[in-house]
Amino acid sequence: MIAYLKGTLEYAGVDSLIMEVNGVGYKLAVPSSTISRLPTIGNEFKIYTYLQVREDEMSLYGFISKEELNIFEKLITVSGIGPKGALNVLSTLSPKDVYMAIISEDIKSLTTVSGIGKKTAQRIILELKDKIGAVVEMDVDEFKTSSFEANSIVEDALFALTSLGYKRAEAMKVIREVYSEGMDVESIVKGSLKKLATL
Structure with a gap:
């Protein structure tokens, strides 16, 4: 089972996309609402997947969260x-x-x-x-928290901080404090480490 894919966006249609992962192009059917949330062509992103296997074909579906x-x-x-x-x-x-x-x-x-x-x-x-x-x-705040954590950039930053030995809860709290729309993983990690150093 393919849990998720991480690669570069090669094409985005109305309800499908093609992404390249290690030299292989994957075509995924996606909700049309997903298209506006994708990065620009050539940029890297992560997408969660569902693989449907039939006798005569396999179909891959993708989801941002x-x-x-x-x-x-x-x-x-x-x-x-x-x-x-x-x-x-x-x-x-x-x-x-x-x-x-x-x-x-x-x-x-x-x-x-x-x-x-x-x-x-x-x-x-x-x-x-x-x-x-x-x-x-779940109340609205809990839902927002889970949605925030599902953000692929936030996930990658969280993984980087926990890999450095920080506790998940501590790392997520700091990421929430430094994060703003449009930040990349490196900026989030640098800002978080700077803040963690003062705690």
Whole structure:
């Protein structure tokens, strides 16, 4: 199983991308909402993956965050919702919106997704409400924390600091204090080390 890929972006379409990893080009189907969150062509990034294997083909699906991957894996267990349907859901709604729609039985929100009618929305709620109960009990701050940690740049900076011997909780606290939109891994690590040295 391929858990994630890390490489350079070679092409980005409406709902798919091609990335090069160690000289191999991988084509991934992605939620259309993912495209605007990708780096520019030629830059490195990390993407979480789901591999679907059939008798005659293999399909690879990509997700910027673990939350997206988790809800995708749950959605495809619903009767009548295949990978394409699950991608449509994530192209329209954020993982948090999907969780909240299911737990609050908000059929109206789910039917804003192309291809999802009232009966399908009801089936999604019926089949997933119990499965995601523990997840949606997270409050908004906890959800934001998990989303922040799922940021690939933050993840790489966190890995670098923990590799240097710092505790994960301590490193994440400092990263949160120094991080600002647009920073690269090196800048985050340098800023974090400077702050850690004063503690």
